Amino acid sequence: MTGDTHDHGHDHGDRPVLTYADDSVHDRNETGHFELLTDALKELSIEKGLVTATEVREYVDFFDSRGTEKGAEIIAKAWTDPAYKDRLLADGTAAAAELDIPMAGAELVVVENTDSVHNVIVCTLCSCYPRTILGLPPDWYKSKSYRSRTVNEPRAVLTEFGTELPDGVALRVHDSNADMRYLVLPKRPAGTEDWPEERLRELVTRDSMIGVAPARDPA
Amino acid sequence: MPLERGQHDLGGLPGGPIDLEEHELLPWHKMISAVFTVMRLKGELTIDELRRCIEDVPPDIYDGGYYERWTIALTDLMVEKRLITRDEVDSKMAELRAAREAAE
Numbered sequence: 001m002t003g004d005t006h007d008h009g010h011d012h013g014d015r016p017v018l019t020y021a022d023d024s025v026h027d028r029n030e031t032g033h034f035e036l037l038t039d040a041l042k043e044l045s046i047e048k049g050l051v052t053a054t055e056v057r058e059y060v061d062f063f064d065s066r067g068t069e070k071g072a073e074i075i076a077k078a079w080t081d082p083a084y085k086d087r088l089l090a091d092g093t094a095a096a097a098e099l100d101i102p103m104a105g106a107e108l109v110v111v112e113n114t115d116s117v118h119n120v121i122v123c124t125l126c127s128c129y130p131r132t133i134l135g136l137p138p139d140w141y142k143s144k145s146y147r148s149r150t151v152n153e154p155r156a157v158l159t160e161f162g163t164e165l166p167d168g169v170a171l172r173v174h175d176s177n178a179d180m181r182y183l184v185l186p187k188r189p190a191g192t193e194d195w196p197e198e199r200l201r202e203l204v205t206r207d208s209m210i211g212v213a214p215a216r217d218p219a
Numbered sequence: 220m221p222l223e224r225g226q227h228d229l230g231g232l233p234g235g236p237i238d239l240e241e242h243e244l245l246p247w248h249k250m251i252s253a254v255f256t257v258m259r260l261k262g263e264l265t266i267d268e269l270r271r272c273i274e275d276v277p278p279d280i281y282d283g284g285y286y287e288r289w290t291i292a293l294t295d296l297m298v299e300k301r302l303i304t305r306d307e308v309d310s311k312m313a314e315l316r317a318a319r320e321a322a323e
Contacts, residue, residue: 034290035245036312036316037290037294038250038290039247039315040311040315041251041254041293041297041308042250044297044308044311045258045303050261050302051257056257058253059256060246060249060253062253063253064249104256104260124228124229125228125229125230126270127285136244136248136249136252139238139285140239140240143237143238144229145234145235145237145238146234146237147229147230148230148234149233149234152231157237160236160237160239178266178267178270
């Protein structure tokens with residue numbers, strides 16, 4: 001694969017308005033090129049002793065099984081345990097480790113939504129995401145439109161997710177990087193005061209922990 | 220002279236509507252993530268090295284999709300670090316393709 005052929009109809013010196021279609025890969029991959037390349041890299045890595053087949057399989061299983069459950073566990077505990085919440089906001093990495101959730105080399109910073117502040121997370125430079133907590137990121141999080149627009153028109157972006165913030169609420173945008181991942185602590189929904197931690201977890205959605213939506217309404 | 224904005228540096232640029240449709244991850248998406256993660260945890264390469272290689276892929280690859288640019292960048296990085304050669308990658312792909320065609 002080389003970069004010599006370059007006939008996709010626009011000039012990079014004069015960037016077009018980005019659309020999600022720019023991210024679409026389905027046509028290219030119909031040939032199976034990238035799948036084949038992935039298999040080749042895996043095979044060569046095993047042959048050269050850089051990795052073992054078992055190690056790779058363990059991580060495929062990890063990515064297969066890891067959804068947003070660990071995130072929901074963190075958030076529901078913070079909602080019900082004020083001391084844990086304090087520790088979580090002070091040092092997210094250590095508070096995640098308390099629940100045996102590794103950060104795999106990155107720092108975790110948890111930001112709290114309140115009646116006056118709403119937080120939303122993006123990674124403008126790549127697609128950094130707290131994978132050990134939320135699994136692999138959704139396509140829209142990696143899209144050029146989300147990455148480009150969230151820092152300069154975040155309210156318009158939230159509107160596309162159906163989230164309208166009241167006027168008096170400040171909106172803070174957090175730009176992640178390879179070494180620092182953010183997680184939003186959403187507001188605990190009203191009417192859940194008597195709920196146990198296990199039940200509260202069901203209200204914690206992926207989108208609420210990225211900050212594009214509130215936690216699920218119990219009603 | 221001001222620095223030219225890198226192709227990866229998207230913050231603040233104009234953009235179209237966000238496609239909110241959820242797509243299932245393909246098996247090779249998880250595979251390339253797993254191969255990279257294991258090599259990173261074993262100290263063969265770092266996340267910042269991969270990030271630099273992702274930022275440096277040709278524009279058509281960069282625009283071609285997330286795991287597509289990852290795969291190209293990981294190949295570039297492994298070659299740069301002399302963990303593998305381009306010839307080995309080409310041979311292995313040809314071998315796998317032939318095996319797949321024979322199985323069909």
